Amino acid sequence: MAKESATSVSSEEKSAGAPKKARGQVYILQERCKGCGYCVEFCPLGVLVMSSRFNAKGYHYPEVAHAEKCSGCDLCGMYCPDFSIHGARRPTKE
Amino acid sequence: MTDVAETCVQENPVERYLRMDRIPHIWCPGCGIGTTVNCFARAIEQADVDLEKLAIVSGIGCTGRVAGYLNFDSFHTTHGRAIPFATGLKLANPDLKVVVYSGDGDLVAIGGNHFIHAARRNADLTVICVNNFNYAMTGGQAAPTTPLDAMGTTAPYGVCERPFNLPFLAKSCGAVYVARWTTYHVRQITKAMVEAMNKDGFSFVEIISPCPTLYERRNRLGSGLDRMKWFKENSVIKNGSDTRNIDIAYQQPIICGKFVDIDRPSLLEVTEAKIGDIRGKQRWADVSRRQKKSIEQTE
Ligand SMILES: Cc1ncc(C[n+]2csc(CCOP(=O)(O)OP(=O)(O)O)c2C)c(N)n1
Numbered sequence: 001m002a003k004e005s006a007t008s009v010s011s012e013e014k015s016a017g018a019p020k021k022a023r024g025q026v027y028i029l030q031e032r033c034k035g036c037g038y039c040v041e042f043c044p045l046g047v048l049v050m051s052s053r054f055n056a057k058g059y060h061y062p063e064v065a066h067a068e069k070c071s072g073c074d075l076c077g078m079y080c081p082d083f084s085i086h087g088a089r090r091p092t093k094e
Numbered sequence: 095m096t097d098v099a100e101t102c103v104q105e106n107p108v109e110r111y112l113r114m115d116r117i118p119h120i121w122c123p124g125c126g127i128g129t130t131v132n133c134f135a136r137a138i139e140q141a142d143v144d145l146e147k148l149a150i151v152s153g154i155g156c157t158g159r160v161a162g163y164l165n166f167d168s169f170h171t172t173h174g175r176a177i178p179f180a181t182g183l184k185l186a187n188p189d190l191k192v193v194v195y196s197g198d199g200d201l202v203a204i205g206g207n208h209f210i211h212a213a214r215r216n217a218d219l220t221v222i223c224v225n226n227f228n229y230a231m232t233g234g235q236a237a238p239t240t241p242l243d244a245m246g247t248t249a250p251y252g253v254c255e256r257p258f259n260l261p262f263l264a265k266s267c268g269a270v271y272v273a274r275w276t277t278y279h280v281r282q283i284t285k286a287m288v289e290a291m292n293k294d295g296f297s298f299v300e301i302i303s304p305c306p307t308l309y310e311r312r313n314r315l316g317s318g319l320d321r322m323k324w325f326k327e328n329s330v331i332k333n334g335s336d337t338r339n340i341d342i343a344y345q346q347p348i349i350c351g352k353f354v355d356i357d358r359p360s361l362l363e364v365t366e367a368k369i370g371d372i373r374g375k376q377r378w379a380d381v382s383r384r385q386k387k388s389i390e391q392t393e
Pocket residue numbers: 154155156157158173196197198199200201224226228229230231232237
């Protein structure tokens with residue numbers, strides 16, 4: 001079992017160096033996740049993958065594979081039964 | 095707009111409506127109940143409800159825990175009795191928006207009598223039923239919703255009874271709003287919840303949900319994810335369907351949609367009109383005319 005890890009990983013942290021063009025951002029609380037895979041399956045843009053690592057409870061959790069694709073549609077947030085992921089639109093520049 | 099986006103990314107938007115000291119919740123991995131709560135959290139923001147006056151009433155069961163997790167005036171009542179608690183709450187305090195959030199067993203098995211009468215009376219309630227086809231909390235017993243031939247702990251050779259078709263039951267008893275979706279349809283669930291909460295009278299939303307630990311496992315239907323993919327591939331959206339034709343058969347396509355959206359005088363309206371009349375305000379004549387018309391239309 002993995003040791004205690006960061007409670008929140010945002011796509012921004014994950015994708016240091018990725019072009020900052022994404023319209024949205026996804027937030028993951030990996031320690032709350034129970035590994036159902038709904039977010040990965042139903043993200044319409046293929047932003048997420050299931051990690052091969054485990055959280056402290058022993059579940060695989062989602063990771064951001066393509067931060068630049070996230071639209072912030074929050075479908076992952078709607079599906080997640082454990083309230084451990086959500087997406088939000090990035091503020092549009094004035 | 096910019097400010098909103100910046101603040102809401104900090105925490106999951108559902109959290110502001112939850113009792114966070116009770117999270118993580120007890121629901122199993124892949125249980126659909128949490129998904130419906132996400133939809134509800136979005137729906138209350140879009141519906142015409144004052145969050146200060148929102149009350150959530152649940153019975154007993156895995157779904158019955160919803161009242162305990164939502165941070166509103168919530169009532170975790172006795173098994174099957176969510177609707178009578180809710181009806182009393184609404185009649186005594188008509189300013190409240192009262193939402194009943196419970197399981198199929200709670201609402202239509204032990205609570206079935208209350209369900210039909212609340213629909214008949216057009217009690218001013220929004221009833222959200224998470225239908226996972228079994229009594230989950232007590233270990234997967236067959237319910238009045240378990241499809242013919244499906245297994246339950248009390249039906250090891252498969253159910254041999256005819257199940258209820260909940261939208262038909264609600265409609266025939268007099269509900270003014272009736273919809274059915276699966277947990278795959280998160281956007282549609284949200285919209286249905288909004289529409290239901292915006293109605294006066296008895297509105298009903300059925301949500302077919304995975305219970306991977308009991309129903310799916312006993313019937314060898316795979317994980318929650320397998321079930322969600324199955325919902326995606328086997329749901330047929332037919333808004334306005336005649337509710338007589340939307341029975342659920344074991345592993346056959348599920349007909350989803352909005353089936354009923356009508357108006358007729360609600361329990362609160364007829365009660366207030368009647369009392370007004372007794373006190374000399376003469377409001378009953380008009381309301382009773384509409385009440386009679388609604389009875390003729392149903393027949
Ligand atoms: C009067 C009474 N009878 C029986 C029970 C046992 N019991 C608890 S929950 C439940 C059924 C729950 O089924 P459902 O409403 O479908 O909820 P789910 O757990 O499936 O979400 C039963 C029979 C009880 N708590 N009280």
